[in-house]
Amino acid sequence: MSEFLTVKELKAQQSTGKPFVSLLVLKKTTAKTASNGNPYLSAELADKTGSFTCTVFSDSAVFELFKNAGESLIVKVEGKLDVYQGRLAPKLSKATQLTEAEVQASGAMENLVEASSEDFEGMKGELKNFISSIAHVELKKTVETVFQELGDNFLTAPAAVSVHHAYRHGLLEHTIRMARAAKVLLPLYPEVHPDLVMAGILLHDTGKVIEYVGTLSTKRSRRGILQGHVVLGYDLARRAGLKVGLDADLQERLEHIILSHQGKLEWGAAVIAASPEAVLVSMIDNLDARMGMVQQALRQANEDQEFSERIMGLESPVLTKPVKR
Numbered sequence: 001m002s003e004f005l006t007v008k009e010l011k012a013q014q015s016t017g018k019p020f021v022s023l024l025v026l027k028k029t030t031a032k033t034a035s036n037g038n039p040y041l042s043a044e045l046a047d048k049t050g051s052f053t054c055t056v057f058s059d060s061a062v063f064e065l066f067k068n069a070g071e072s073l074i075v076k077v078e079g080k081l082d083v084y085q086g087r088l089a090p091k092l093s094k095a096t097q098l099t100e101a102e103v104q105a106s107g108a109m110e111n112l113v114e115a116s117s118e119d120f121e122g123m124k125g126e127l128k129n130f131i132s133s134i135a136h137v138e139l140k141k142t143v144e145t146v147f148q149e150l151g152d153n154f155l156t157a158p159a160a161v162s163v164h165h166a167y168r169h170g171l172l173e174h175t176i177r178m179a180r181a182a183k184v185l186l187p188l189y190p191e192v193h194p195d196l197v198m199a200g201i202l203l204h205d206t207g208k209v210i211e212y213v214g215t216l217s218t219k220r221s222r223r224g225i226l227q228g229h230v231v232l233g234y235d236l237a238r239r240a241g242l243k244v245g246l247d248a249d250l251q252e253r254l255e256h257i258i259l260s261h262q263g264k265l266e267w268g269a270a271v272i273a274a275s276p277e278a279v280l281v282s283m284i285d286n287l288d289a290r291m292g293m294v295q296q297a298l299r300q301a302n303e304d305q306e307f308s309e310r311i312m313g314l315e316s317p318v319l320t321k322p323v324k325r
Contacts, residue, residue, distance in 0.1 A: 003021060004021055004022050004023040004076075004108070004111075005020050005021065005022050006022070006047055006048075006049040006050075006111065007022070007024070007045075007046060007047050007049045007050040007051060007052060007088075007300075008049035008050050008300055008302065009049075010022065010052070010081065010088055010090065011050065011052070011088050011302065011305075012302040012304070012305070013081050015081065016080070016081050016082050016083060017080050017081065017082070018080060018081045019078070019079070019080055019081075020078070020079060020080070020081060020090070021076065021077070021078050022045075022047070022076075022077050023047070023074070023075075023076050023077075023098070023103070023108055023111070023112065024045040024046060024047050024074075024075055024077055024112070025045065025046050025047065025072055025073070025074055025075075025112050026043060026044070026045055026066060026069050026072075026073040026074075026075055027044045027045065027046050027051065027072070028043070028044040028219075029041050029042070029043050029044075029056075029066050029067070029069060030042040030043075031067070034057075038057070038058055039058050040055055040056060040057045040058060041055070041056040041063065041066050041067060042054075042055060042056075043055075043056050043066050045075075045077065047111055047112050047114075048110075048111055048112060048113060048114035048115070048167075049114075049300055050300045052087065052088040052089065052090070053087075053089070054088075054089050054090055054091070054092060055089065056092060060092065060093075061092075061093060061094055061095075062077070062092050062093075062094065062095035065095050065097060066095070069097075072214060073097060074097065074098045074099070074100065074103055074112065075095045075096060075097055075098065076095070076096045076098060077092050077094070077095045077096075078092070078093055078094040078095075079091050079092040079093045079094070080093070086309075087309060113167075113168055114166075114167035114168065115167055115168040115169055116165075116167060116168065116169035116170060116172070116173040117299070118169075118173055118176075120155075120169055120172075123169070123172050123173060123176050124155060124172075126176050126179070126180075127147075127172065127175070127176060127202075130176070130179045130198060130202060131143050131144060131147070131202065133198060134195045134198050134199055135195055136195040136196075136199075136250075138241075138244050138245060138246040138247065138250070139195050139196065139199045139246065139250060139254070140195075140199075141240075141244040141246075142199065142203075142237065142240045142241045142244050142246050142254070143199050143202050143203060143240075145240035145243055145244060146203055146206055146236045146237060146240045147202075147206075149236065149240070150206060150209050150236075153209045154171060154172065154206065154209050155169065155172050156168055156169060156172075157169075157170070157171040157172075157208060157209045157212060158170040158171060158208075158212060158218050159171040159173070159174040159205060159208060159292075160208075160212075160218075165289075165292045166218065171205060171208055171209070174205065174288055174289070174292065175201065175202060175204075175205060177288050177292075178201045178204075178281075178284050178285060178288050179198065179201050179202065181284050181287065181288065182197055182198060182201055182280070182281075182284055185280070185284070189276070189280060191276050192276040192277050192280055193253075193276075193277055196250065196253055196254060196257070196277045197257075197277045197280055197281060199254055199257075200254060200257030200258065200261070200277060200278070200281045201281055201284065201285075203233060203236070203237050203254070203257075203258060204233065204257060204258050204261040204281060204285065205229060205233065205261075206232075206233045206236050206237075207228070207229030207230060207231065207232030207233030207234070207235075207236060207258075208229040208232075208233075210223055210224065210229070210232045211223070211224030211228065211229040211232060212224060228268065230258065230259060230261070230262060230268060230269065230270050231270065233258045234255050234258045234259055234270075237254055237255055237258055238251070238255055241254065241255075253275055253277060253278075256271070256273075256274065256275055256278050257273075257275070257277055257278045257281050259271050260272060260273040260274070260278045260282055261273075261278070261281055261282050261285050262282070262285075263282045263283075263285070263286050269282075289313070290313065290314060293311050293313050293314055293318075294314070294318055297311060297318040297320060298318070298320055301320035305320055306319065306320065306321050307319055307320060308320050
């Protein structure tokens, strides 16, 4: 057993005040001010098994390190367990910064970076097959042109910062699962254009390759903040479609799928889905996003844990105890 406790192991501990040592990634710090005027930090720490947020006050031994931390700082932290409002909120007493090279040499890097649990090579092959399955020549060329521009970045990118499929290869996994679902559902809805649905699914989140940056932790890029993945994906598809000579009507319908796939304006959609294909894609996207949250909660659950913590995207905790069979 490693000397370092994982986030999952920390959350499984029931007692407060128990000392611990962990190797974690400092994903984000937010500077705040207490009611008495003193500064403090809200720090998010994580490994591949989960994450937690703790408060670091200005008189803490780790305050200066966290305050001046760059992106994706790897830290060996020591402290004592504590719980606040039912959530893990340990009190840190010491933190030591480690380089990526040091962690790689120790063999601990794989414990820090969460990745898709699906076979990577298998998903790459499925992506190629789904592209090949598009019978409409110009639609297929449009999709191929976008993926040629993105290169391998699409294969490694996460699908989000924190909500769903927020890990290495997460975008590929999310896209493949949506394409699988579409293959099952398409025979039920002969009114929709199957090639347009498949092209829309494969391209709907491609803007996230530009929106998100980072390896150990993910943040939004300048273009991601100023434009967002919906607009970025629309731009990728538009330029590709014009390049290959895609029919104007299909071009507009494909762009509409990308612009509306978020489902609601308050969720980030540029418009509400208003074509048969766009409605189907937005619903499949919502399904896989929500089930992705459920699956992650199940992966991170401890055996003696009946419910997960409240999941923001679901507005509820998830029952993690398996059904008796």
